[in-house]
Amino acid sequence: FQRELCDNLRMTIIPQNAFQGMNNESLTLKLYKNGFEDIHSHAFNGTKLNQLILKDNKNLRRIHNDALRGATGPDVLDISSTALESLPSYGLEAIQVLNAMSSYSLKRLPPLDKFSSLLEAVLTYPSHCCAFRNLRTEKQNLLLPIFDNFSKECESTMRKPTNEMLDDFNNTLLWSVEKNTHPFATDEESSPYSYSTIFDDSEMDSFDFEYDFCQPKVLTCTPEPDAFNPCEDILGYSFLRVLIWFINILAIAGNFTVLLVLLTSHYKLTVPRFLMCNLSFADFCMGLYLLLIASVDAQTSGQYYNHAIDWQTGSGCSTAGFFTVFASELSVYTLTVITLERWHTITYAMQLDRKLRLRHAVPIMLGGWLFSIGIAVLPLFGVSSYMKVSICLPMDIETSLSQAYILLILVLNVVAFVVICTCYIKIYIAVQNPELVAANKDTKVAKKMAILIFTDFTCMAPISFFAISAAFKVPLITVTNSKILLVLFYPVNSCANPFLYAIFTKAFRRDFFLLMSKLGCCKSRAELYRMNYFSAYNSNCKNGGAATAPSKTSQAFLLLSALDKPYPTLR
DSSP states (O other): OEEEEESOTTOOEEOTTTTTTOOSSOEEEEEESSOOOEEOTTTTTTOBEEEEEOTTOTTOOEEOTTTTTTOBOOSEEEOTTOOOOOOOSSSOTTOSEEEOTTOTTOOOOOOGGGOTTOOEEEOSOHHHHHHTTTOOOHHHHHHHHHHTTOHHHHHHHTTSOHHHHHHHIIIIIHHHHHHHHOTTOOSGGGSSOOHHHHSOHHHHHHOOHIIIIISOOOOEEESOOOTTSOSSOSSOSHHHHHHHHHHHHHHHHHHHHHHHHHHHOSBOOOHHHHHHHHHHHHHHHHHHHHHHHHHHHHHHTTOGGGTHHHHHHSHHHHHHHHHHHHHHHHHHHHHHHHHHHHHHHHHTTTOGGGOOOHHHHHHHHHHHHHHHHHHHHGGGGTSSOSSSSTTOOOOOOSSHHHHHHHHHHHHHHHHHHHHHHHHHHHHHHHHTOTTSOOOHHHHHHHHHHHHHHHHHHHHHHHHHHHHHHHHTTOOSSOHHHHHHHHHHTTTHHHHHHHIIIIITSHHHHHHHHHHHHHTTSOHHHHHHHHHHHHHHHHHHHHTTOTTOHHHHHHHTTGGGSOOOOOOSOBO
């Protein structure tokens, strides 16, 4: 029996008992292209539903949890092209076919045990199909523990008529289970097991050993997950969950400490200090990105398929993506400026009028901020996208513009690496020039800075390599394996920079203890640093070297090295 109701935009609800009183035959309800907004509790009470077609009801946002209570079925449920945000919690057990194509508001599924008979699902989002990969039908769940050891019997049943196969199976296989389970049973009547205890009469009539067990029905689901969104949690590997917390805590704590000490220090803000503040802030933002990813992964572990759409299409993933692109570009830009400043200071050590001043550094870094913000904002306006993968990196290269965007970032990073290498080659040549009056400590600092910069870009090299290949649509690594690079290589510099550039230096430790002394801690250590400072200052004045060019060159490296020389003049 079939009932069709369509193209009636004035009907906005399906009330209780709307179809009660119809005959007891199987009913197919085609209720499509109407103005339905809500389906009430017990709306299909008293019906025996074969198919329930609700497709193309664009305004249908709610089905009451008990809408199917009192009804039998349905076997087929079609809610495609609706605005439903959830499915009812009752009445899904009989559904064998679920069609939810183009239902973009349906971002979460009910508990999987509700779909005990499901054989085919056509959904909107690939991540939802991950939920059904290991889901068995109710009959398979019942048969599997009983017949697990009888796979060889399936081979023989393929060569037997159905009636012989059932008789043989009933008399031999099931009896062997009973004998093994109850060794004292002597005949079939004394055994607690028989078909009647496992299946009711209607199930026995339709049961076919070969079809239901030897060739069990397999649940099919479309669209299948793609290479960018495999069926896994955000981080994929368990060991990455531990490492990412360790790295992001170090990155946040380390860079926050550096920023706090530098910004509260009573020493004059010099160019190296200013650049170090920018680098620390960029690395701090990278730590925030890792914290967001780690937190969401912990909250959705084991059920990411039910949160994937909300996360990847929501503001959380966009925020995380903005932080990581902004942080990485600002960090690379600042490292490049630091290197250029070192080269300029050493090359023109004797020409004080050409020294880089703070008034020069501020507009340079302002340009870096505007550039980094612009690059990070573009995916929010359709140039590539942060929604493509669960780790919120701009991996969308479907359009030529998106592909050009990714290549631009990678090429700029390579150019920055070339500039840094070139500057350090020039620095090494300069410090070996006997005509240049340069302190020995400046040479050591230059070498130390070279090691730091090369370490930074060595960590970035594998990411750049695989990213460039992917940008040309020749991926050499899967998204799953790229998450290892994300945790082990991508943020390591953000974790290490505050320690290598500041925390491990004597100058920073002095500022740190002076700050702690203001809070009532470590006063003896702070006093010791004060005494060393004034001792070094008086010694330098007596030697008449306070204003020499080499000394000023050395001072510019204080935050980036382990020099004992004090900071420049007090405020």
